Amino acid sequence: MTIYAGTLTNHEQRHIAIVMSRFNTLITDALLAGAKEALMMHGVVETNIDVYYVPGAFEIPLVAEKVALTQKYDGIVTLGAVIRGETDHYDLVINGSMSGIAQVGLKTGVPTVFGVLTADSLEQAQHRAGGKAGNKGGEVATALLELLSVVDVI
């Protein structure tokens, strides 16, 4: 039996795109900082990280797909923050965003990770954007690097 596991080494040559939404920008800016910090901690060079801003999480898939099709990037980190309101708008935004982001990776073959927070309150989102529950931006960026090193050997 051979086991293929992702590693967090040898990522110095990677080109990474981050597609992030500005909606709830206090939160998404913190996710971005966490993602960049994690990428650079594992060797990715800052000048090889490009950030594409979109208005809201619903727009992430369209831009992520276009970015993937440029074939300039090894992988894509998506970042956003959807916070529950009074209506079912929350579910519609998150469902569209999540399924669209999943399709980008599957359709283009460019590894794409899902870093869109879903929270019941601003406070819950803050906890996950550099607060007591960590920084999900950093976590998904790290997951991308691990994923890339598995994809490399297939």
Ligand SMILES: Nc1c(NC[C@H](O)[C@H](O)[C@H](O)CO)[nH]c(=O)[nH]c1=O
């Ligand atoms: N309510 C949130 C949104 N809504 C905006 C949509 O994502 C979209 O930009 C609009 O419907 C135009 O197509 N976006 C978030 O990222 N977070 C939210 O909490």
Ligand SMILES: CC(=O)[C@@H](O)COP(=O)(O)O
């Ligand atoms: C994503 C949302 O739920 C939100 O911003 C919309 O709020 P509401 O449902 O109160 O209109």
